[in-house]
Amino acid sequence: MYPIWDVPYLSSALIVGLISSFHVLPSHLAVGALWVTVFIEKLAYSQNRSDYLDFVKRFTLLLLIFSFVFGSLSGIGIWYSATVSSPRAISALIHNYVWGWATEWIFFLIEIATIYAYYLTLGKVDPKTHIRLGYIYAIGAWISMIIITGILAFMLTPGKWLETGDFFDGFFNPTYFPQLFMRTFLMFGISGIYGLLISSTLNYQTKIDLSKLISKIAFFGMILGGLFSLWYYKKLPAETYQIIQGLPYMKTLIKVSILSFFILLGYFLLVGFIIPKLNNFALSLVIIVIAFIGILSGEGVREGARRPYIINGFMYGNQIIAKDHPALKIKSEVQKFEETGLLTHLGYLPQNLKKITSDNRLEVGRIIALHNCANCHAFTKAGLRPLPKLLAGFNPKSPEDIDAFLSALSAFPYMPPFAGNDEERKAAAEYLFTLVSSKK
Ligand code: HEC
Incomplete structure (x- = not known):
């Protein structure tokens, strides 16, 4: 086991969630943008609209800055935050998918090289060559995306991998294709929002013509993306629905993401087919914010639906291996931690904290509680699922009450069993009780 990253109020989970949700915008823009741009560039040549080339130039610059600076930074941010938040889960992913990532990075390199070439050679090489560069980037x-979606979808629906441990069984998992197509079409919606933002900075006639065109592309992309989202939702396993139905705020998150979807769809419909001059810079920014809120809620549902696991059916949110995996010769750790305790597995602890004594009970109790709960709960009085508040909901009168709660933790379908032996559980309960009693 590795040290724990305790983030007041937010919890490490929400940090990963915020960075990842932000990353959806630049990453999907990066994949969708050039399909739209190359299409517009071709129109510029075939319809003799050199003003469209202004769009191509500005939009590609936006892509360079937003996707390849902010997108790259947030991409690294996901790796960094996820690694410190859940090192064992990342380790499990790397053990399975290191060659998947290596392959993805080759295509990522192609993207980086061609986007610079595309931007810098516009108007300087013949149109045919320039368009070809655009296609190399877009493909x-x-x-x-084809590669990374396999690894992302795996975490919620590992499918047959749970029995075979096979790379491709996990990769082409039950939600792989719905998710690939959902992302593929929704990315035209995301590219559309940024396309409208750039169009709004061009001269009037160009703005009107391009706003219409881009909104139409975005509108149909969103319709198809929406249909594939439904297919994705249908493919989720039955336990996932139970979790979603059991958590009250899930319905709110689902409603918010659906609402934001329809606001975007309505906006594209209006601008594309009815009043293209509605598009302006400020409104485009508002639409970006609405899209972000929708994405954040959608990601929240996806994350919540995976509880109590971090890799569904394999590793719990507290990073304990939940079930035997004979094909990979991996054993469930639940019993192991119950019998041998958690402390003996925390190599980073100084000697004086490796054993519970009457002096260090609360300090060690806190460490054990952090390992068990901090991945999903804030330890502060407010924030993401704040423990002092949630525990107070049970009105515990003594540490023994909390201990009884911890013993039955896995009776809650969304929580993993407590990891640790009896003595450690008691120490954790004593510490957790101080959180509740100090509240009064
Ligand atoms: C894998 C994530 C995860 C872990 C680990 C986890 N919890 Fe939870 N816990 C949840 C979720 C999800 C809920 C549902 C309530 C919510 O989301 O606001 C919850 C709810 C609770 C509640 C309120 C119960 C209710 O339904 O009213 C308490 C109390 C609680 N957790 C304590 C703990 C403690 C103590 C630990 C550590 C020993 C812990 N949890 C570990 C995810 C987790």
């Missing part, structure tokens, strides 16, 4: 970027 390379889409292949990177």
Whole structure:
């Protein structure tokens, strides 16, 4: 086991969630943008609209800055935050998918090289060559999505991998294709929002013509993306629905993401077919914020639906291996931690904290509680699922009450069993009781 990353109020989970949700915008823009741009560039040549080339130039610059600076930074941010938040889960993913990532990065390199070439050679090489560069980028970027979606979808629906441990069984898992197509079409919606933002900075006639065109592309992309989202939702396993139905705020998150979807769809419909001049810079920014809120809620549902696991059916949110995996010769750790205790597995602890004594009970109790709960709960009085508040809901009168709660933790379908032996559980309960009693 590794040290724990305790983030006041937010919890490490929400940090990963916020960075990842932000990353959806630049990453999907990166994959969708050039399909739209190349299409518009071709129109510029075939309809003799050199003003469209202004769009191509500005939009590609936006892509360079937003996707390849902010997107790259947030991509690294996901790796960094997820690694410190759940090192064992990342380790499990790397053990399975290191070659998947290596392949993805090759296409990522192609993307980076061609996007610079595309931007810098506009108007300087013949149109045919320039368009070809655009296609190389667009195809390379889409292949990177084809690869990364397999690994992302795996975490919620590992499918047959749970029995076989096979790379491709996990990769082509039950939600792989719905999710690939959902992302592929929704990315035209995301590209559309940014396309409208750039169009709004161009001269009037160009703005009107491009706003219409881009909104139409985005509108149909969103319709198809919406249909594939439904297919994705249908493919989720039955336990996932139970979790979603059991958590009250899930319905709110689902409603918010559906609402934001329809606001976007309505906006594209209006601008594309009815009043294109509605598009302006400020409104485009508002639409970006609405899209972000929708994505954040959608990601929240996806994350919540995976509880109590971090890799569904294999590793719990507290990073304990939940079930035997004979094909990979991995054993469930639940019993192991119950019998041998958690402390003996925390190599980073100084000697004086490796054993519970009357002096260090609360300090060690806190460490054990952090390992068990911090991945999903804030330890502060407010924030993400704040423990002082949630525990107070049971009105515990003594540490023994909390201990009884911890013993029965896995009776809650969304929580993993407590990891640790009896003595450790008691120490954790004593510490957790101080959180509740100090509240009064
Ligand atoms: C895998 C994530 C996860 C872990 C680990 C986890 N919980 Fe939870 N816990 C949840 C979820 C999800 C809920 C549902 C309530 C919510 O989301 O606001 C919850 C709810 C609770 C509640 C309120 C119960 C209710 O339904 O009213 C308490 C109390 C609680 N957790 C304590 C703990 C303690 C103590 C630990 C550590 C020993 C812990 N949890 C570990 C995810 C987790």
